Amino acid sequence: xxxxxxxxxxxxxxxxxxxxxxxxxxxxxxxxxxxxxxxxxxxxxxxxxxxxxxxxxxxxxxxxxxxxxxxxxxxxxxxxxxxxxxxxxxxxxxxxxxxxxxxxxxxxxxxxxxxxxxxxxxxxxxxxxxxxxxxxxxxxxxxxxxxxxxxxxxxxxxxxxxxxxxxxxxxxxxxxxxxxxxxxxxxxxxxxxxxxxxxxxxxxxxxxxxxxxxxxxxxxxxxx
Amino acid sequence: xxxxxxxxxxxxxxxxxxxxxxxxxxxxxxxxxxxxxxxxxxxxxxxxxxxxxxxxxxxxxxxxxxxxxxxxxxxxxxxxxxxxxxxxxxxxxxxxxxxxxxxxxxxxxxxxxxxxxxxxxxxxxxxxxxxxxxxxxxxxxxxxxxxxxxxxxxxxxxxxxxxxxxxxxxxxxxxxxxxxxxxxxxxxx
Amino acid sequence: xxxxxxxxxxxxxxxxxxxxxxxxxxxxxxxxxxxxxxxxxxxxxxxxxxxxxxxxxxxxxxxxxxxxxxxxxxxxxxxxxxxxxxxxxxxxxxxxxxxxxxxxxxxxxxxxxxxxxxxxxxxxxxxxxxxxxxxxxxxxxxxxxxxxxxxxxxxxxxxxxxxxxxxxxxxxxxxxxxxxxxxxxxxxxxxxxxxxxxxxx
Numbered sequence: 107x108x109x110x111x112x113x114x115x116x117x118x119x120x121x122x123x124x125x126x127x128x129x130x131x132x133x134x135x136x137x138x139x140x141x142x143x144x145x146x147x148x149x150x151x152x153x154x155x156x157x158x159x160x161x162x163x164x165x166x167x168x169x170x171x172x173x174x175x176x177x178x179x180x181x182x183x184x185x186x187x188x189x190x191x192x193x194x195x196x197x198x199x200x201x202x203x204x205x206x207x208x209x210x211x212x213x214x215x216x217x218x219x220x221x222x223x224x225x226x227x228x229x230x231x232x233x234x235x236x237x238x239x240x241x242x243x244x245x246x247x248x249x250x251x252x253x254x255x256x257x258x259x260x261x262x263x264x265x266x267x268x269x270x271x272x273x274x275x276x277x278x279x280x281x282x283x284x285x286x287x288x289x290x291x292x293x294x295x296x297x298x299x300x301x302x303x304x305x306x307x308x309x310x311x312x313x314x315x316x317x318x319x320x321x322x323x324x325x326x327x328x329x330x
Numbered sequence: 331x332x333x334x335x336x337x338x339x340x341x342x343x344x345x346x347x348x349x350x351x352x353x354x355x356x357x358x359x360x361x362x363x364x365x366x367x368x369x370x371x372x373x374x375x376x377x378x379x380x381x382x383x384x385x386x387x388x389x390x391x392x393x394x395x396x397x398x399x400x401x402x403x404x405x406x407x408x409x410x411x412x413x414x415x416x417x418x419x420x421x422x423x424x425x426x427x428x429x430x431x432x433x434x435x436x437x438x439x440x441x442x443x444x445x446x447x448x449x450x451x452x453x454x455x456x457x458x459x460x461x462x463x464x465x466x467x468x469x470x471x472x473x474x475x476x477x478x479x480x481x482x483x484x485x486x487x488x489x490x491x492x493x494x495x496x497x498x499x500x501x502x503x504x505x506x507x508x509x510x511x512x513x514x515x516x517x518x519x
Numbered sequence: 520x521x522x523x524x525x526x527x528x529x530x531x532x533x534x535x536x537x538x539x540x541x542x543x544x545x546x547x548x549x550x551x552x553x554x555x556x557x558x559x560x561x562x563x564x565x566x567x568x569x570x571x572x573x574x575x576x577x578x579x580x581x582x583x584x585x586x587x588x589x590x591x592x593x594x595x596x597x598x599x600x601x602x603x604x605x606x607x608x609x610x611x612x613x614x615x616x617x618x619x620x621x622x623x624x625x626x627x628x629x630x631x632x633x634x635x636x637x638x639x640x641x642x643x644x645x646x647x648x649x650x651x652x653x654x655x656x657x658x659x660x661x662x663x664x665x666x667x668x669x670x671x672x673x674x675x676x677x678x679x680x681x682x683x684x685x686x687x688x689x690x691x692x693x694x695x696x697x698x699x700x701x702x703x704x705x706x707x708x709x710x711x712x713x714x715x716x717x718x719x720x
Contacts, residue, residue, distance in 0.1 A: 131653070135654075163650050163653070163654065163682075164705065166653055166654040166655075167650075167654045167682075167704065167706075167710075168705075168706060169654070170648060170654040170655065170656070171654075171692060171704075171706060171708075173706050177706060180705075181704075181705035181706060184705055185705065208679065211680070212680055215680065215702055215712070218702055218703055219701075219702055219703075219712075239680070240714070243680075243700070243712075243714070246700075247699075247700060250700070250701075273714055273716055276714060283699075285420075288424050289423065289424040289425075289426075289427035290420055290423055290424060290427075291423065293494060293495070294419075294420060294423055294493075294494060296494070297416075297493070297494020297495075298416075298420055298494070300494070301403070301405075301413070301416065301494075302400070302403050305400075305402065305403045309716075320632050320673040320674060320675045321672075321673070321674060321675070322674070322675045323651055323652055323658050323659055323674055323675070323676070358574050358575060359571075361570075361571070361574050362567065362571055365566070365567045365570055365571070366567065369565060369566055369567060370561040370562070371561070373561075373562045373564060373565075373566070374558075374559070374560070374561055374562055377562055378558060383562065383564060386562075387564055387566050387569075390566050391566040391569045391570055394566065394570045395570055395573045395574070398570070398573070398574050454557070457553070457557050458557050458560075461554045461557045461558060462558075464554075465558070477558070480531075480551070480554075480555035480558075481555055481558045481559050486532075501532070504532075505523070505528050508523055508527075508528070508531065508551055509521050509522065509523050510521075511551065511554055512521045512523060512547060512550055512551060513521035515550055515554060516521060516550070
């Protein structure tokens, strides 16, 4: 048996197994009338190489919140569209691994918070081959506090050029918001934090008592 | 423009960069040099911005403590002056945002000339009162721009570093501040 | 507003010499220079002693530093003879345990801590439901031990992005007001968005 046939056989086995696992997770959690349509959406997404976990989560969420069947299906379909758009943006921005599931999920979430699609390209340019999701969320944080999108992206681009990566972008946004809360104007808040770069303070580490009191979440069904 | 300041200390002048290096190397007492070098101008600036000497002292003290704690983030010690004005300027803005900037406490207003003062001193006191009143009719942005340019002697480049604003914006504010001040001062011969 | 000749501005900006001005222009120049001169008096007050008191504030003492070291997580690499290793491990474990508490959970590299706090006076139950519970109830139940209406809980979660809501009294879904970051849930409400970081950075 050639290796290509082995791959095809494995793929033909893995996808149905993943689909069966999704059906098992959704059974009893969403209106029965949605199962066939949701299954179809999930299989299409899997064939396109989109991450399916966000879609399963959206369906479970709708079921938990007591949402009508039609609205659950619509929301899961909309989520699939968002993931599709996010991956296309990453690919057109020249991202070397546009299909990375966590990056596609993070970018889709940031776009759903209102971040402009063209920002993906600006941030990918200064973060080649690295996750842009956190930086996009940091921009969304600032826009949510009334900062202009362009100025917010400029700050993140500067932060990236000075070596900040990953969740540190969120620290940059948090520092700006903190300056705003202290009474500074928005332009002054941005300037103050720009002057601090790259030495923006990280969030305080959890106190030892917090760690000692932490409990693990009760077991949930295993994810694919 | 590099306007690094030096202060004679004994037989040798110590530059801002040297003082910063000493503080960062662990010589906390050396920060006293920075305070002595800049607190006068910073207090003057903050007092003119806020109108209350006590509030100005708070803003400058808070700003200098912050500068000490974040001294490592001063990217160019040769531009320490504009960096300090930025920090204190932010403290002033924070104070201003908590109250109406046009208020000027009568207790803090320059004293009325005493009849026993010399004529020159009396005239100077009247001029001070007039100019300070005129200054406080300006918006905080114009007031700041005029003070940094004409009282604290910063260049436009240094002002840009201190405020985070672009030079054309600062020039416009300074020009408008001059015009507004002149109009007010011309009302009183 | 009084008009100031552009030439006057250029002189004041250092771009032209003053003798380039007419007599009338020099009057405007002089008035502004007088105003700046009046404002240039240095105040007599000083903040030096106040600032240096803060600068000289001593660093935490040896006792505080030692307590901090004992309760912080550390990576310790020690080469010991096998016969001593068990005894040493027991000593280190005894030092690391915080007296009076259960042993802290051992967190993996891809795990962090999330602390949830919500003010729901009068509530009988408050739980957290989200992507980290597969949107199931009963997995994360907050506690109001002081009966002051403030419900709290600390949970070990996987590193990364999560969405969640509070569920009050088993039926009222509420976006965490302290989350600071929200995303449309697609059902007409908003989920709180949480980013969990690894504790061992």
